[in-house]
Amino acid sequence: xxxxxxxxxxxxxxxxxxxxxxxxxxxxAPGVDLSVLPLLLGRPARLPGGAGRRWLPRGRVGLIISAxxxxxxxxxxxxxxxxxGSDPTGxxxxxxxxxxxxxxxxxxxxxxxSIYDELVYGTRPxxxxxxxxxxxxGAVGSLxxxxxxxxxxxxxxxxxxxxxxxxxxxxxxxxxxxxxxxxRTLPNxxxxxxxxxxxxxxxVLRAQALQVRSRLFVDAAAVSGLRxxxxxxxxxxxxxxxxxxxxxxxxxxxxxxxxASLSFLGLGPSEVVPDWGELxxxxxxxxxxxxxxxxxxxxxxxxxxxxxxxxxxxxQAGLEPARG
Amino acid sequence: MANEKAGIERTVxxxxxxxxxxxxxxxxxxxxxxxxxxxxxxxxxxxxxxxxCLVGESGSGKxxxxxxxxxxxxxxxxxxxxxxxxFGGRELTTLPEGKLxxxxxxxxxxxxxxxxxxxxxxxxxxxxxxxxxxxxxxxAGKRAIRDRMVELLSQVGITxxxxxxxxxPHELSGGMCQRVLxxxxxxxxxxxxxxxEPTTALDVTIQAQVLDLLATLRAERGLSILLITHxxxxxxxxxxxxxxxxxxxxAEVAPVTAFFARPGxxxxxxxxxxxxxxxxxxxxxxxxxxxxxxxxxxxxPGCPFQTRCPLRLDLCEQEAPPLEAAAARHDATGxxxxxxxxxAELLDGRLSVWSAITAGTS
Numbered sequence: 001x002x003x004x005x006x007x008x009x010x011x012x013x014x015x016x017x018x019x020x021x022x023x024x025x026x027x028x029a030p031g032v033d034l035s036v037l038p039l040l041l042g043r044p045a046r047l048p049g050g051a052g053r054r055w056l057p058r059g060r061v062g063l064i065i066s067a068x069x070x071x072x073x074x075x076x077x078x079x080x081x082x083x084x085g086s087d088p089t090g091x092x093x094x095x096x097x098x099x100x101x102x103x104x105x106x107x108x109x110x111x112x113x114s115i116y117d118e119l120v121y122g123t124r125p126x127x128x129x130x131x132x133x134x135x136x137x138g139a140v141g142s143l144x145x146x147x148x149x150x151x152x153x154x155x156x157x158x159x160x161x162x163x164x165x166x167x168x169x170x171x172x173x174x175x176x177x178x179x180x181x182x183x184r185t186l187p188n189x190x191x192x193x194x195x196x197x198x199x200x201x202x203x204v205l206r207a208q209a210l211q212v213r214s215r216l217f218v219d220a221a222a223v224s225g226l227r228x229x230x231x232x233x234x235x236x237x238x239x240x241x242x243x244x245x246x247x248x249x250x251x252x253x254x255x256x257x258x259x260a261s262l263s264f265l266g267l268g269p270s271e272v273v274p275d276w277g278e279l280x281x282x283x284x285x286x287x288x289x290x291x292x293x294x295x296x297x298x299x300x301x302x303x304x305x306x307x308x309x310x311x312x313x314x315x316q317a318g319l320e321p322a323r324g
Numbered sequence: 325m326a327n328e329k330a331g332i333e334r335t336v337x338x339x340x341x342x343x344x345x346x347x348x349x350x351x352x353x354x355x356x357x358x359x360x361x362x363x364x365x366x367x368x369x370x371x372x373x374x375x376x377c378l379v380g381e382s383g384s385g386k387x388x389x390x391x392x393x394x395x396x397x398x399x400x401x402x403x404x405x406x407x408x409x410x411f412g413g414r415e416l417t418t419l420p421e422g423k424l425x426x427x428x429x430x431x432x433x434x435x436x437x438x439x440x441x442x443x444x445x446x447x448x449x450x451x452x453x454x455x456x457x458x459x460x461x462x463x464a465g466k467r468a469i470r471d472r473m474v475e476l477l478s479q480v481g482i483t484x485x486x487x488x489x490x491x492x493p494h495e496l497s498g499g500m501c502q503r504v505l506x507x508x509x510x511x512x513x514x515x516x517x518x519x520x521e522p523t524t525a526l527d528v529t530i531q532a533q534v535l536d537l538l539a540t541l542r543a544e545r546g547l548s549i550l551l552i553t554h555x556x557x558x559x560x561x562x563x564x565x566x567x568x569x570x571x572x573x574x575a576e577v578a579p580v581t582a583f584f585a586r587p588g589x590x591x592x593x594x595x596x597x598x599x600x601x602x603x604x605x606x607x608x609x610x611x612x613x614x615x616x617x618x619x620x621x622x623x624x625p626g627c628p629f630q631t632r633c634p635l636r637l638d639l640c641e642q643e644a645p646p647l648e649a650a651a652a653r654h655d656a657t658g659x660x661x662x663x664x665x666x667x668a669e670l671l672d673g674r675l676s677v678w679s680a681i682t683a684g685t686s
Contacts, residue, residue, distance in 0.1 A: 153401070220442040223394050224456040224508050225429030228421075234455065238446045 063314045066307035073304065077124040084120025088274055089113060097290045107292035109282060115296050118274035122297075125272045126304075129190055130256040137194035137255075138248050141201025146240055148202070149209025150232055160206065166199040175258050179267050186269040189262065193255045204247055208240045215239075242319035249312030253305035260301050276301055342369035343516050343548045344393065344432075348407035351385075351392050351572075353620070355402075360620040362388055363572040365407065367647075370516065373546040375539075377563035377580075379553055379595065383617040385572040386552045387437075390518045393550075394434055395424050411516070430460045433509030437521035439501035443493035449504045450489025453477070453511060460512035476507040481537055499530030506537065516548045517541070523558065535562060556599045560584055565659075568592045571617050571628035574647050577661040588650055588662035588671045591629050627665070635666050635675060 076083050092112030100107045106115035144163070148156040166174060171193075178192035212218065213236065221231045256276075262268050263277025276297050283293025351363040363385045370376045378386045388397075395416060397403040409416040412431060416424060428434075436442040444452060453473045457463050463472040477485030480503040493501055502522060509517055519538065523531035535558065541547045551562055559566050559580070566583040568576040568591065576589040587593045594613040615632045624630055627640040647663040654660065654671040662671075669675050 216436055216438060216441040217444045219396055220434075220436060220505065220508070221444070221455075222396065223428050223434040225425055225427075225459045225512055226455060227425065227459070230455070230459070234447070235444050239444070 062310045066310040069303060069307045070311070073123050073127065076120045077127045080121045080124065084117040085114065088117040088121040097286065099290075100292055106296040107290070109279075109293050110286065110290075113274075115279065115293060118279055119276070119297055119300055122272075122274045122276045122279065125186060125269075126256050126259060126276050129186070129193060129259040130252040130304075133190045133193035133255045133259075134197060134248050134251045136190065137197030138201045138244060138251065140194070141198040141203075142205040142240070142244050144198070145202035145205030145207075146209040146232070146237060149206035150213050150236055156206075159202070163199045163202045167203060171196040171200075171254065172258050172261050175262060176265075176267065179262055184267065184270050186272055189259060189269045192262075193258050196258065197251055197255065200251075201244065201247060204243055205240055208243050209236060212236050212239045242316065245319065246312040246316035249308050249315055253308035256304055257301060341371075343372050343374075343411065344370045344550070345410045346389075346393070346407070347410070349389065349392060349409060350406040351388055351397065352404045352406070353402055354404065355621075358621065361572065362620045363392070366569070366572075366574055367407075368567060368574070368577070370548050370550055372515070372548055373542060374564045375542060375549045375551055375562050376565050376567055377551045377553055377559040378567045378569060379556065379559050380569035380575075381554060381617050383571075383619070384569045386554075386569050387520050389569070390434070390520050390550065390552050393518060394428055394432060395419075395421075426460070429456055429509065429514065430512035431514050432516045432518060433512070433514040434518040434520065435502065435505045435509050435522050438525050439498055439505050439522075440493060440525070442505055443501055445493055448490055448492055449496065449501075450477075453489070453504065453507050456508045456511035462512055472511075473507075476510060477504070479510070480504070480507045481533070482507075497530075498526050499534060502526060502530075502534050503537070506534075506541075510541070515546070516550065518550045518552070520552045521554070522551070524553075524555075531558075538562070556595055568595065571623055572620065573628055573644075573663070574661075575629065575663050577647070577659075578655075579657075579659055582655060582660050586654070586671055586673070588654070588660065588667040589629075589664045590633050590635050590666070590670065593670065627663075629664075635670075637665060639665050 080088075090113065092108070095104070095108050095112035096110050098104055098108045098112070104114045104116065106119065108114055109118075144159060148159050169177075174196035175189075175192045178195050179189060182188040182192065218231060218235055221235050222228075226234075259268070260275075260277035260280065263272075263275045264281040265277075266281070268275050268277055279297040280294045280301070283290070283295075283297075287294055346366055346368045349363060349366040349368075350361060353360045353362055366385075366389055368376070378389065380386050391397055392405050393409050393411075393416065395405075397405055398421070405417055407417070411427065414427075416427065419427070443449060450470075450473055453476060454469050457469050457472050457476075463469045473489060474485045477488060482488050482500065482503050488496065488500070488504075493504075496504065506517075506522075517538070522538070523534050526534060538549060538551070539562065542549055549562075551558070553559060563580045565577065565579050567574060568587075568589060570591050576583070576587060576592045578588070583592065584596060587596050591613070594611065597611045598613070600610060613632055618624070618628065618631060624641065626642050626644055627633070627636075628644070630636045630640040633640065643665075645663045645665045645667075647661050649655070649658045650660040650662055650671055651668055652658075654668075664670070666675070
C-alpha cells in the first residue's frame with residue numbers, strides 16, 4: 001500500500017485518475033503534497049475527526065519511519081556536539097559554498113560553515129519552540145474551550161466570538177503581530193506562537209466538550225450526586241483529551257514551521273544561532289547554484305511536519321475506540 | 325386542569341405517607357416562537373417500598389418526568405419545570421443545586437436505558453462506583469471506600485467483584501454494565517430508585533435477571549422504585565401500581581391487578597391488548613392503536629387522545645377529562661383513577677374497543 005502511494009505521488013498527473021486500486025487510497029492528492037500548504041499558514045491540513053489525508057502511508061510503516069526520524073531529531077537536540085561537531089558557527093573561508101560531500105554531508109554556506117552541523121545545533125531551539133508553545137497554547141486553548149463548551153451561555157458566546165476573530169487571522173500572522181510588539185527572545189517567540197495556537201484548540205475542544213457534555217454518562221455522574229467540579233475534572237476533561245493529543249502532535253509541527261517562518265522573515269529570536277529558519281533564508285541568494293544551503297534545512301522542516309502529522313493521525317486512530 | 329389537580333390531591337394517596345410526591349408537575353420548552361407544554365400537570369405518589377410502573381409510548385413524557393424529578397432539566401435554559409415535587413418533606417423544584425446534589429444519589433438514585441453509555445468509557449468501573457461513594461461520604465478513607473465498592477458489586481450480583489472493578493466499561497456486557505450502574509445508584513443508600521427503561525437495551529435473559537435484582541432490592545431494603553417502561557409485560561410482572569402516561573398527561577393510575585383485569589382508559593386497553601397472549605385464539609391479529617402520539621404543540625384541545633380514540637364523543641373535543649376515581653362499583657378503594665369521559669362504560673364492560681377496529685381493518 002505504501003509503495004503504491006509513492007508511485008502515484010511520482011506520477012504528477014493530477015488530471016488523469018490514477019489506476020484504480022481496490023480502494024481510492026492515495027487518489028486525493030497525487031503529485032505535490034499540497035496539504036502541507038495550509039500548515040504553513042497555521043492551519044493543519046485537516047482537523048482530527050474528519051476524513052482525508054489518505055495519501056499518507058497507512059498503518060505501521062509510516063508510523064515507524066516517522067518515529068525513527070523524530071528519535072534522530074531528539075538525539076540531535078539532546079547531544080548536538082556528538083552528532084554535529086564541536087563548532088557549528090566556525091567560519092572556514094577555504095571551504096565556502098562546498099557541495100554535499102563526505103566531510104560536509106549537506107554542504108557548506110558562504111562562510112564555509114557545515115549546514116549539517118548548523119542543522120543539528122538548530123534542532124534543540126526548534127523543538128523547544130514547537131513543544132513548549134504547543135503545550136502552553138494547547139493547554140490554555142483547551143481549558144477555554146472545555147469550560148466554554150461545558151458552561152455554555154453568554155460567557156461561552158463572548159469567548160467564542162473573540163476566538164472567531166483570532167481564527168480569522170492565519171496563525172503565522174497572529175504570531176507576527178505579537179512578536180513585532182515584543183523583544184526578540186526565545187521565550188517571547190514561544191509566547192507569540194502559543195497565542196496563535198490558542199484559538200484552534202479552544203474551538204476544537206469546545207466542540208468536543210459540547211459533544212461529551214451531552215453524553216449519557218455525564219448525566220449519570222450528575223445523578224449519582226457528584227459535584228459539578230468533579231464532573232468536569234473527572235469525566236468531561238479526560239474524554240476531551242483524545243482530539244487534544246492528536247491536534248497537539250500536528251501543532252508541534254505547525255509551531256516549528258511558524259518559528260522557521262518568523263526567522264526567515266528576520267523576526268526570529270536573536271540569541272538563537274544557528275536557527276533553521278535563518279539557515280533557509282541565508283541560502284536564498286544562492287539557491288540557483290548552491291541549492292543545498294536552503295534545501296536541506298527546508299527538507300528537514302518539511303519532514304518534521306510530515307512525521308508529526310502521521311503520528312497525530314495514528315494517535316487519533318488509536319484513541320478513537322476508547323472514545324466510543 | 326385545576327379541578328384535575330384538586331381531584332387527585334383528595335383521592336390518590338397510598339396507605340403510608342408517600343416517599344415521592346408529584347403535584348401538577350409541568351415541563352415546558354421555550355421554542356424560538358412559542359412555549360411548548362411537554363408535560364401538562366402530572367400528579368402522582370410513590371409510597372415507601374412501592375414499585376410504580378410508568379408506561380406509555382415513546383414521546384409520552386415518561387423519561388422527562390423522571391428527569392424533572394432529579395432536576396436534570398435545570399441545565400437546559402430552555403426547559404422550565406413547574407408544579408411541585410416533594411421528597412422526604414422537601415420541595416425539590418426550588419431546592420438549591422448544592423442541596424439537590426446531596427439528594428441525587430444520596431436519597432434518589434437513577435439508572436438509565438443504555439447502561440453502556442451511562443458509564444464513562446475512560447474510567448475503570450470500580451473507580452466510578454468509588455466516586456459515587458465518596459460523593460456521599462458513605463465511607464471515608466481509601467480502604468473503606470474500596471471495601472464498600474466491592475460489597476456493592478457483590479450485592480448487585482457481580483461475581484469476582486475485585487476483577488470487575490479493575491475493568492473498563494467496554495470490557496463488560498450490557499447486563500454487567502447495568503448492574504454496575506445499579507451499584508452506583510445504590511452507593512449513597514437511596515430510598516427511591518428511578519429506573520428509566522433499565523432493561524430495554526438488554527436481551528431477555530439478562531432483562532429477567534436485572535428485574536429480579538430490582539425486586540430483591542425492594543424486598544431487602546424497602547427501596548421504592550419508579551420504573552419507567554414501555555413493556556407491559558414488565559409492568560405486569562413488577563408493578564404494585566401502573567401509571568399510564570399519554571401526551572404529557574396521566575391517562576390512568578391503577579393497582580396492577582385492577583389495571584390488567586379491566587383498564588378504564590381506551591389507551592390503556594389498547595396497550596394491554598397489544599401484548600401477545602398465550603391463551604388467545606390462534607390466527608387472530610393483535611390489535612394496534614393506529615397513529616402516533618401527537619407532538620407537543622400539535623395536541624388537540626380537549627382530550628389529548630381524541631385523535632386516535634375509537635370512542636370519541638363531541639364532548640372529548642371540548643373538554644379534557646379530569647383524572648378521577650372510578651365509580652365505587654368498580655373500585656371501592658378509590659385507587660383506580662382514569663382520565664376518560666367514557667371510563668364508566670369501559671369499566672362496565674359495555675364497550676369492546678380495539679378488537680372491533682382490527683376486524684374492520686384486516
